[in-house]
Amino acid sequence: MAGRRATINDVASLAGVSIATASKALNGRQDVRASTRQRVLAAAEELSFQPNALARGLLSGQTRTVGLLTSDSAGRFGIPVLLGAEDAFGAGEMAVLLCDARGDAIREQHHLRALLSRRVDGLIVVGESTNLRPSVSRDLGVPVVYAYGPSDDPEDVSFVPDDVGGAVMAVNHLLALGRRRIAHVTGPEHYKAARDRVAGVKLALSEAGLEQAGETLWGTWSQRWGRHAAEMLLMAQPEIDAVFCGSDQVAAGFVEAVRERGRRVPDDIAVIGYDNWEVLSTETRPALTTVDMNLELLGRTAAQHLFAAIDGRATPGVHRMPCQLVIRDSTASSA
Amino acid sequence: MAGRRATINDVASLAGVSIATASKALNGRQDVRASTRQRVLAAAEELSFQPNALARGLLSGQTRTVGLLTSDSAGRFGIPVLLGAEDAFGAGEMAVLLCDARGDAIREQHHLRALLSRRVDGLIVVGESTNLRPSVSRDLGVPVVYAYGPSDDPEDVSFVPDDVGGAVMAVNHLLALGRRRIAHVTGPEHYKAARDRVAGVKLALSEAGLEQAGETLWGTWSQRWGRHAAEMLLMAQPEIDAVFCGSDQVAAGFVEAVRERGRRVPDDIAVIGYDNWEVLSTETRPALTTVDMNLELLGRTAAQHLFAAIDGRATPGVHRMPCQLVIRDSTASSA
DNA sequence: CCCGTGAACTAAAAGGTTTTCGGAAACGTA
DNA sequence: TACGTTTCCGAAAACCTTTTAGTTCACGGG
Numbered sequence: 001m002a003g004r005r006a007t008i009n010d011v012a013s014l015a016g017v018s019i020a021t022a023s024k025a026l027n028g029r030q031d032v033r034a035s036t037r038q039r040v041l042a043a044a045e046e047l048s049f050q051p052n053a054l055a056r057g058l059l060s061g062q063t064r065t066v067g068l069l070t071s072d073s074a075g076r077f078g079i080p081v082l083l084g085a086e087d088a089f090g091a092g093e094m095a096v097l098l099c100d101a102r103g104d105a106i107r108e109q110h111h112l113r114a115l116l117s118r119r120v121d122g123l124i125v126v127g128e129s130t131n132l133r134p135s136v137s138r139d140l141g142v143p144v145v146y147a148y149g150p151s152d153d154p155e156d157v158s159f160v161p162d163d164v165g166g167a168v169m170a171v172n173h174l175l176a177l178g179r180r181r182i183a184h185v186t187g188p189e190h191y192k193a194a195r196d197r198v199a200g201v202k203l204a205l206s207e208a209g210l211e212q213a214g215e216t217l218w219g220t221w222s223q224r225w226g227r228h229a230a231e232m233l234l235m236a237q238p239e240i241d242a243v244f245c246g247s248d249q250v251a252a253g254f255v256e257a258v259r260e261r262g263r264r265v266p267d268d269i270a271v272i273g274y275d276n277w278e279v280l281s282t283e284t285r286p287a288l289t290t291v292d293m294n295l296e297l298l299g300r301t302a303a304q305h306l307f308a309a310i311d312g313r314a315t316p317g318v319h320r321m322p323c324q325l326v327i328r329d330s331t332a333s334s335a
Numbered sequence: 336m337a338g339r340r341a342t343i344n345d346v347a348s349l350a351g352v353s354i355a356t357a358s359k360a361l362n363g364r365q366d367v368r369a370s371t372r373q374r375v376l377a378a379a380e381e382l383s384f385q386p387n388a389l390a391r392g393l394l395s396g397q398t399r400t401v402g403l404l405t406s407d408s409a410g411r412f413g414i415p416v417l418l419g420a421e422d423a424f425g426a427g428e429m430a431v432l433l434c435d436a437r438g439d440a441i442r443e444q445h446h447l448r449a450l451l452s453r454r455v456d457g458l459i460v461v462g463e464s465t466n467l468r469p470s471v472s473r474d475l476g477v478p479v480v481y482a483y484g485p486s487d488d489p490e491d492v493s494f495v496p497d498d499v500g501g502a503v504m505a506v507n508h509l510l511a512l513g514r515r516r517i518a519h520v521t522g523p524e525h526y527k528a529a530r531d532r533v534a535g536v537k538l539a540l541s542e543a544g545l546e547q548a549g550e551t552l553w554g555t556w557s558q559r560w561g562r563h564a565a566e567m568l569l570m571a572q573p574e575i576d577a578v579f580c581g582s583d584q585v586a587a588g589f590v591e592a593v594r595e596r597g598r599r600v601p602d603d604i605a606v607i608g609y610d611n612w613e614v615l616s617t618e619t620r621p622a623l624t625t626v627d628m629n630l631e632l633l634g635r636t637a638a639q640h641l642f643a644a645i646d647g648r649a650t651p652g653v654h655r656m657p658c659q660l661v662i663r664d665s666t667a668s669s670a
Numbered sequence: 671c672c673c674g675t676g677a678a679c680t681a682a683a684a685g686g687t688t689t690t691c692g693g694a695a696a697c698g699t700a
Numbered sequence: 701t702a703c704g705t706t707t708c709c710g711a712a713a714a715c716c717t718t719t720t721a722g723t724t725c726a727c728g729g730g
Contacts, residue, residue, distance in 0.1 A: 055686035098433040223618040390716035
């Protein structure tokens with residue numbers, strides 16, 4: 001534990017110059033003789049001088065710090081976004097202040113004040129679902145970007161995965177494999193993600209001039225529901241040749257139950273999941289073809305956009321980020 | 336977007352007092368007449384004044400901010416610790432600066448300098464495994480607490496799960512159920528977590544005067560390995576009546592393969608996992624009895640200890656936090 | 671009337687850095 | 701010598717808040 005931290009004053013004294021000169025030397029400014037600069041740099045090194053970011057921030061008004069406000073940092077979705085954001089910032093010497101509101105509006109307000117009093121340069125708000133969430137941007141004084149869960153104010157900037165497009169890709173992949181009797185099993189109807197994926201299914205099928213095999217089966221995001229749905233479906237519509245599941249959890253339960261009933265995946269029934277949650281998608285048998293929402297990229301993009309917004313170049317609206325199909329054995333070509 | 340933020344100067348002017356009086360009124364200090372205090376508070380409210388934490392920190396030398404340095408925030412283990420820490424801090428008006436070094440020492444050094452220059456009051460270092468990791472505390476000038484992955488310097492403060500104790504609990508549970516031929520399947524030997532759990536198994540068995548059924552099977556932390564181990568074990572030692580697996584992933588693969596071979600869990604073979612990773616442990620059939628390391632509590636404890644260390648009351652050494660057995664169907668009483 | 675006391679308030683310093691502006695020295699030109 | 705130019709350096713202000721050390725005023729006791 002060093003007693004007191006070295007200040008630029010100490011550096012200047014040791015180098016035998018004024019603090020103004022020391023500052024210029026350290027920051028690579030003009031108007032310093034090369035030999036003087038060397039002396040200052042050597043002094044700073046010797047004292048292991050680290051400029052005080054508080055003093056600097058106080059003066060410049062820029063803290064080079066952003067807040068990351070999440071409702072659910074433990075969740076499947078917050079983390080990759082957080083990682084991508086931290087990645088984008090880290091490269092540029094930014095720091096991230098992390099706050100978890102735990103879904104509580106009071107707590108969120110509390111954290112917001114704390115972040116503002118720390119004079120963050122900007123804010124990323126990460127939602128726990130793709131449902132609209134209340135805006136926090138009103139009169140905040142700093143730019144805000146929403147990731148995963150979009151703001152309900154169209155003037156705000158939001159980045160969300162293109163779930164409609166993701167579902168279209170999934171269904172088109174099944175169609176390309178020659179499957180024609182395609183069912184859809186998904187999570188709760190109050191999730192916009194589930195509704196969007198249903199819309200994508202309808203869209204892709206109607207463009208192909210086909211009907212969905214049976215009604216959409218709404219349930220929960222669980223393996224249990226996937227198993228249950230498989231049993232119902234094999235009973236009621238044994239003729240289906242493909243199923244698109246609204247999540248990898250549902251798909252994992254689905255393939256397990258199908259396998260136990262003695263039907264083969266993908267030969268009899270091809271299965272596609274959603275999320276590319278690797279602990280599930282790569283460990284089921286067969287491994288799951290699934291839609292990856294590229295959340296880390298989404299987070300990174302949101303962070304980069306926040307930079308732009310800090311510089312005054314914001315592009316309001318909801319930006320939909322493309323998903324990506326990850327093909328594994330559960331839809332391997334049955335040629 | 337408000338133009339400029341209100342300062343205490345603006346508040347003082349509006350209230351018609353000096354900034355010293357305004358400061359005292361806002362901070363609830365003495366020597367301010369009640370009516371004056373009211374005027375100041377009203378002015379602050381009107382201007383929606385937020386004190387500048389930078390100026391305050393510059394003066395007091397306390398930033399009320401801690402750094403959280405992780406090697407692996409996406410991992411299974413970093414997140415709960417992070418959550419627990421954020422929880423403990425959040426309650427006390429602390430803020431958390433999050434840095435992810437991605438396992439890169441250079442990057443870690445870089446983040447360390449950034450945190451120091453921001454004058455954090457303390458630091459939590461979260462490891463990605465329970466293996467010893469290099470200390471960062473040397474001449475740092477701020478207190479550091481290590482969570483999950485302990486420091487190699489015994490003068491530092493570390494909090495780790497008691498894996499030996501966790502394994503003892505697991506084996507004792509199997510013994511209490513009357514099982515006597517207990518095998519152990521775990522992950523790679525270079526994980527201290529795996530070695531500690533092996534030590535716990537030996538300890539509990541020798542106290543009961545028993546031998547482990549066969550050698551410990553070392554593998555990877557995957558379902559694939561769990562399935563493979565089950566096949567080997569059922570072939571080589573069909574008489575075993577219980578298996579303790581080194582992780583839930585291994586256990587999930589294990590029960591699946593056992594079930595496919597027509598043996599019953601828990602009737603023929605009881606199975607215990609480790610980690611209580613709920614997406615696996617509650618969704619296997621049967622649901623897994625498993626050891627929970629209470630990581631969120633560990634994180635919270637580390638954070639609370641950091642407070643103590645900031646106040647100069649540190650307790651060096653490695654603190655082992657007790658684990659907890661979560662009993663589910665994979666060891667249901669076979670009475 | 672003088673002085674001491676206490677209440678309520680204020681001026682100023684401190685904290686560390688960056689930036690602006692002015693000053694000094696050195697040198698060249700008329 | 702007088703003057704202009706260039707190069708290098710330093711004094712001081714600015715950022716915002718808290719705290720210290722007064723200052724002012726009213727009032728009561730002697």
